[in-house]
Amino acid sequence: MAKKAAQYMEAIYKRVVRITNNTDVYLGTGILLSHEGWVLTCGHLFKDLGVPDGTDLSFEIDWYIHTLDGTKHKCTFILEKFNKKETIDYAIIKTECLVEFYPPLIPRKSVEEHKAHMIGFSEDAPEHRLKIDGRIVGPVLYYGHNHPPLLQLYWHYVGSYVGFSGSPIFIIDIRSGVLLAGIQSSELTTVQVPLGTSTIAIQKTSMIFSNAFNNKSANNNDCFTPNTQGFHKNPPHILDIDKTSSKLSLPDKIIHGMQWHASSLLNQISLIKLKKNLSTCIAATTDITAIAVSVHRPNTVLLRNQLAAIFGKKRWRRNMFKALTQKELEHLRSYSEYVEIFLI
Structure with missing residues (x-):
């Protein structure tokens, strides 16, 4: 060698x-x-x-x-x-x-x-x-x-x-x-x-x-997008929302893209709550970069508590979801093996 x-x-x-x-x-x-x-x-x-x-x-x-x-x-x-x-x-x-x-x-x-x-x-x-x-x-x-x-x-x-x-x-x-x-x-x-x-x-x-x-x-x-870097253990899905129907709202376009990439995962999530969360975040900021979903359970209580806090929850649960800004996406890279990322 x-x-x-x-x-x-x-x-x-x-x-x-x-x-x-x-x-x-x-x-x-x-x-x-x-x-x-x-x-x-x-x-x-x-x-x-x-x-x-x-x-x-x-x-x-x-x-x-x-x-x-x-x-x-x-x-x-x-x-x-x-x-x-x-x-x-x-x-x-x-x-x-x-x-x-x-x-x-x-x-x-x-x-x-x-x-x-x-x-x-x-x-x-x-x-x-x-x-x-x-x-x-x-x-x-x-x-x-x-x-x-x-x-x-x-x-x-x-x-x-x-x-x-x-x-x-x-x-x-x-x-x-x-x-x-x-x-x-x-x-x-x-x-x-x-x-x-x-x-x-x-x-x-x-x-x-x-x-x-x-x-x-x-x-x-x-071609590689910079936001995919750092998630080598669980590569992100890239949502091409521009190719979806122009008649759909932005939250619906995002959900449609997520369903196309990971339909089984989306079946475990309340789409009504997800759409409400997206609508609230989009109304508050134009800097929505990605959607994160918790899919793998961390081995330690500390990691579980840290992830729960990122998702705005008191306790870790599978299939928590959150719309992320650029800064939040940066922070989440440290937990890449526990989440699914959908880049917008």
């Missing part, structure tokens, strides 16, 4: 590139996503070029990438670029590096704690790759459809390396292969713990990211 992991890592090294301008000034690090020459890096590298945020940009640039073997390849244009401080920082550029790689990359679908590796180049030693080991210690979550989660990172090193922006963050899984968790986004850092842009955030924004992977095709199943 250790030998296979080492082979995976060696194959990944070949994908990591350093990025320079037309006078060979070192600017940052990137990773080749596919044999078509797509490179993922940080959006803030291009802040002095006047590149707008957006997709399908086709913004021409006179830059270069350098692979580990010293080969120099021209960058032709920036396809996508975003640099929104403390939310997302990435760019996808087209290059003339047409090299096929194996094994293929796999975008990671969660941001929970995990041992990770970061590989990049430093301004102090641009000819040599640097590998730093550490951990993804969890997500920094920004709730709302326009604020995907960032990676919260801890690296086993002292000091900083100039030019590490855009360095890929990998997880090696012997069964699954090489998982790309995100990229180092140093300019996002406003706290002591470094942050990175997760692949989840990139996929949510990008038009090409999923399709850029070898042997991957873009489809709706490759």
Whole structure:
């Protein structure tokens, strides 16, 4: 297993590139996503070029990438670029590096704690790759459809390396292969713990990211919403209420969606009370994000009492339900294995 992991890592090294301008000034690090020459890096590298945020940009640039073997390849244009401080920082550029790689990359679908590796180049030693080991210690979550989660990172090193922006963050899984968790986004850092842009955030924004992977095709199943993260033991149901009849009220649309996803569960709930609860909550706030239903009994009295309090009850009961705001959903992540979540 250790030998296979080492082979995976060696194959990944070949994908990591350093990025320079037309006078060979070192600017940052990137990773080749596919044999078509797509490179993922940080959006803030291009802040002095006047590149707008957006997709399908086709913004021409006179830059270069350098692979580990010293080969120099021209960058032709920036396809996508975003640099929104403390939310997302990435760019996808087209290059003339047409090299096929194996094994293929796999975008990671969660941001929970995990041992990770970061590989990049430093301004102090641009000819040599640097590998730093550490951990993804969890997500920094920004709730709302326009604020995907960032990676919260801890690296086993002292000091900083100039030019590490855009360095890929990998997880090696012997069964699954090489998982790309995100990229180092140093300019996002406003706290002591470094942050990175997760692949989840990139996929949510990008038009090409999923399709850029070898042997991957873009489809709706490759998209992830930030509110699903943290519920890995009991993934939420996503209610597409916009596709339900326009004649239905919002509470009826939500109940209709819940019945479609979990009809047996809804049969155990008073739909009259659920609709009344939804109507009251919607009248009080427009920030209803999800519906939670208690389905699994916690093992300890303390947990049961805590969950009961969240649902506004004195005692824990199965099939308690509650409409949640963003903040309430955030709090409920700690109890994810005991509830069913329906995202609106």
